[in-house]
Amino acid sequence: MTVQKFTGAGPLDWDDLRVFLELARAGSLSAAARRLRLSHATVGRRLAALEESLGRTLMERRPDGYVLTEEGEGVRALAEAMDERAQAIRRREGGQAGAEAGLGGTVRLTMTQALADRFVIPRLGALRRAHPGLDLEVIADNRTLSLARREADLAIRLARPQRGDLVGRRLATLAYGLYAAPDASDALVAYDETMAELPEALWLARHCAGRRVAFRSNSVQGQLAAAVAGFGAALLPCLLADGVLGLERCPQPGPPLNREAWLLVHRDRCEVPRVRAVIEHLVAIFTDERPRLEGDRP
CATH class of the missing domain: 3.40.190.290 (D-Maltodextrin-Binding Protein; domain 2)
Structure with missing residues (x-):
C-alpha cells in the first residue's frame, strides 16, 4: 500500500508509516521492534527512509527515547487516521468474525501503581470480553508521563488538568x-x-x-x-x-482529605475508537464504585 507524499515527489511506503507510528507510540526502538517483531536496525532504517522521503525530521533521539518533532506530530495524526481506517476495512472484510472481535490496536494507560493494581486492572475484564482484539498497556508508575509526547494515550491523575491541549473528565x-x-x-x-x-x-x-x-x-x-x-x-x-x-x-x-481523580486524554485522541472504548469503560467502573471510592463502605 502506498500513499501520496505531501511534497508530491513520489509515493510513500505504508510500511514506513506503520513503523513510524509504532515508534511514536512506543517511544523507543527496542519497544517498537518487539511489537513489530523487527530488528532495531530495520525500525531505524524505516524511520530514516520516511524522513528522507518527506524531507522532514519527524523524531528527535534523546537519552530517554524518541520524541516527535512538530512535523512528526502532524504526520502521526494522519498515520493514526490511516491506521484506524485500515483496521475498519479488516473488520468489515472479516464479516461476523470481525464484528465479534470488535476494536483492535493498542491503548496505553498510565496511573499510580496502587490505583492500577488494587482498583483498575481487576475491573478490566468486561472491556476484554467486549473487545478481545484490543490490547492494553498499563504503565503503573508515579511518574508524570506526557500525553503530549505520546508516552501514553490516557492518564488517570489525582489533579485537575492544567494544559489547554488536554481534555479532562473528573472520575471520582x-x-x-x-x-x-x-x-x-x-x-x-x-x-x-x-x-x-x-x-x-x-x-x-x-x-x-x-x-x-x-x-x-x-x-x-x-x-x-x-x-x-x-x-x-x-x-x-x-x-x-x-x-x-x-x-x-x-x-x-x-x-x-479528599483528592479528585481525573481521566486525561490529548485533544486529538478523544475520538479514536479504541481510545474512546477505554474511556467509556473507565468512566463506568469509577461511576459504579463511587461509594467505595468516597469512603462510604468497604
Whole structure:
C-alpha cells in the first residue's frame, strides 16, 4: 500500500508509516521492534527512509527515547487516521468474525501503581470480553508521563488538568483516612521527603505535627503494609485500606482529605475508537464504585 507524499515527489511506503507510528507510540526502538517483531536496525532504517522521503525530521533521539518533532506530530495524526481506517476495512472484510472481535490496536494507560493494581486492572475484564482484539498497556508508575509526547494515550491523575491541549473528565472524589493496626503506637507512617509536597504529606504535617514518624516510603502500598505491621497510623485512600485485615480506621485530628481523580486524554485522541472504548469503560467502573471510592463502605 502506498500513499501520496505531501511534497508530491513520489509515493510513500505504508510500511514506513506503520513503523513510524509504532515508534511514536512506543517511544523507543527496542519497544517498537518487539511489537513489530523487527530488528532495531530495520525500525531505524524505516524511520530514516520516511524522513528522507518527506524531507522532514519527524523524531528527535534523546537519552530517554524518541520524541516527535512538530512535523512528526502532524504526520502521526494522519498515520493514526490511516491506521484506524485500515483496521475498519479488516473488520468489515472479516464479516461476523470481525464484528465479534470488535476494536483492535493498542491503548496505553498510565496511573499510580496502587490505583492500577488494587482498583483498575481487576475491573478490566468486561472491556476484554467486549473487545478481545484490543490490547492494553498499563504503565503503573508515579511518574508524570506526557500525553503530549505520546508516552501514553490516557492518564488517570489525582489533579485537575492544567494544559489547554488536554481534555479532562473528573472520575471520582477519592476519600482518605487514617488507618492503623489495633495495637499500633501513636507514631505515623508517611511519605519520604521526595514526596513532601503531596497533599497527603502536607495534611499530615499540618494536622499531625509533633508525632514521631516511624516509617517512611514513597509507595502507598508500602505504607499500607507498614501500617498493618504496626509501625503507626497511615493516611491512605479508603479504596485501598477499607476492609484490609489488621487495619482499622482511626479518628482524624483534622478535616477529611479528599483528592479528585481525573481521566486525561490529548485533544486529538478523544475520538479514536479504541481510545474512546477505554474511556467509556473507565468512566463506568469509577461511576459504579463511587461509594467505595468516597469512603462510604468497604
